[in-house]
Amino acid sequence: MTAALRRAQASDGPVMGAILQGWIEDTPWMPVLHSLADTQAFCAHLVEAEECWVAEADEQVQGFLARKNGWITALYLRPDARGRGLGTGLLTRAQEGAAELQPRCFQENLAAQRFYEAAGFRAEERTDGAGNAERLPDIRYVWRQERREMS
Secondary structure (H helix, E strand, O other), rough: OOOOEOOOOOHHHHHHHHHHHHHHHHHHOOOOOOHHHHHHHHHHHHHHHOOEEEEEEOOOEEEEEEEOEEEEEEEEOHHOOOOOOOHHHHHHHHHHOOOOEEEEEEEEOHHHHHHHHHHHOOOEEOOOOOOOOOOOOEEEEEEEEEOOOOO
């Protein structure tokens, strides 16, 4: 699937929220804490407050990434867009110009762990989940830009 990456716009908030809420509702171990409307409002806020990118194909947003102050705060794709390089494209875009990036993922999310580790992220911290709204154990990953020696 060939996708164009572009900065998210306010009008993308509803579809970004639908992608995120869909993932939450389709994930058996994930508690559903918010309504679709709340999640869409959250994503509209992300677009305003953070650097957000969307992957668009077939005239539809297929996924999105949000980044702020060296943290990847969200990275979600539609189910049929997964495994097609769109997440890697979004992640590569986030890495451009960044010295370091840190995402968190839940310990139950084995696919996210494989994804980040394949992209060169290292697990630096595991928590019991006390610090997140879902109260699920998570992992903090870190990626650092390789320094190139001048010759």
